[in-house]
Each structure stands twice: as C-alpha cells, then as structure tokens.
Amino acid sequence: MPAPASPTELYRHSLRLLLDKDISAWVDLWSDEGTMEFPFAPDGWPKRLEGKQAVAAYMRHYPDHVELHDFPGLRIHQTTDPETIVVEMRGVGRLVETDAPFDMTYIAVVTVHEGRITSYRDYWNPLAVQESGADFIGSSR
Numbered sequence: 001m002p003a004p005a006s007p008t009e010l011y012r013h014s015l016r017l018l019l020d021k022d023i024s025a026w027v028d029l030w031s032d033e034g035t036m037e038f039p040f041a042p043d044g045w046p047k048r049l050e051g052k053q054a055v056a057a058y059m060r061h062y063p064d065h066v067e068l069h070d071f072p073g074l075r076i077h078q079t080t081d082p083e084t085i086v087v088e089m090r091g092v093g094r095l096v097e098t099d100a101p102f103d104m105t106y107i108a109v110v111t112v113h114e115g116r117i118t119s120y121r122d123y124w125n126p127l128a129v130q131e132s133g134a135d136f137i138g139s140s141r
Contacts, residue, residue, distance in 0.1 A: 001026045007112040008076050014072050014117075015089075021063040031116035038122050045126060066102055070095040083118075084111045086088040 010029060011078065017026040017096040036058070049055050070092050077086040087108040095102050103126055111119040 005112075005115050006113075008078075008108060009082060010112050010115065010117065011076060011085060011087060011110055012074075015074070018062075018098070019068050019070070021057075023059050025064055027052060027059060029117050030055055031113065032120045034116065034118050036120045036122065038124070038126075040123060040125060042126055065096055066091075066093060067096055068102070083110075083113055084109065118140075 014026055015031055017023075017029075021044070025126045026114040030052040033050075034052055034055060036055050038047055039049045040044065043048070046058065049058050068091055071089045072092060073090050077087060087110060089106050089108075090106045091102065091106060093102045094100065106108070109119075109121040109122040109123075110117060
C-alpha cells in the first residue's frame with residue numbers, strides 16, 4: 001500500500017482536479033469528517049461546512065459558476081505541524097454567468113491526515129465576487 005500523499009502533494013493534485021472540473025475526485029480527497037471554513041464569509045454565505053457530504057454539496061455546482069484556467073503564484077508554506085500547510089495563490093479564469101474575468105487571491109490553511117483533507121480554512125475575499133455582480137456558489141441570494 002503506497003504511503004499517503006504529503007499535504008503539499010495532495011494540495012497540488014487538488015488544484016489539478018479543480019482545473020479539470022473533476023469535483024467528484026476533488027471531494028474524494030476529503031476525510032468523511034473534514035471541515036471547510038470561510039472566516040470572511042458575509043451574511044447569507046456559509047461560514048463552516050461540516051463533513052465530506054456538506055463539502056460535496058457546496059462544491060457540486062462550482063464549475064457552473066467559475067471556470068478556472070490557472071493558479072499562478074502558487075506558494076505552499078510548511079508549518080511546524082507536518083500535517084498543515086499554508087497556501088498563497090491566485091485563481092484566474094472567468095465567471096460563467098457573465099463571462100467576466102475571475103481573478104481571486106487566496107490564502108488557505110489546510111490540514112491533511114492520513115492522505116485526506118481534514119480541515120480547510122479558506123481566506124478568500126467574497127466581496128470581490130459580489131462587486132462583479134455575479135451569483136456565486138454558497139450564496140443564499
């Protein structure tokens with residue numbers, strides 16, 4: 001049995017799956033009890049998803065809203081906890097509904113245990129998407 005992927009390897013693989021619009025395979029990278037948090041989520045948007053099924057439901061329609069083309073400037077920082085990484089990156093592409101450019105800067109704190117994502121804190125700026133006038137995943141508007 002192969003050793004579980006390191007957090008860095010798993011994260012890089014997860015980005016490739018997002019570019020390929022393979023949301024099912026992306027969700028398969030998660031632990032059943034994994035949590036996804038959005039500390040800067042505005043009112044009406046989820047702040048915390050608990051469990052793989054909640055993450056799957058949230059991400060199911062992602063490709064219908066955002067077509068990602070690349071993640072330039074990817075920087076992955078190791079921490080004193082070998083299971084946790086801090087990621088800096090941009091996601092670029094287009095918003096499907098309006099065909100407007102999508103260019104978002106992210107910082108994420110990701111924890112991986114036994115080859116599965118157990119915690120993902122996503123520090124993205126939802127105000128940038130709201131300013132574009134587009135509906136976006138997670139919004140209850």
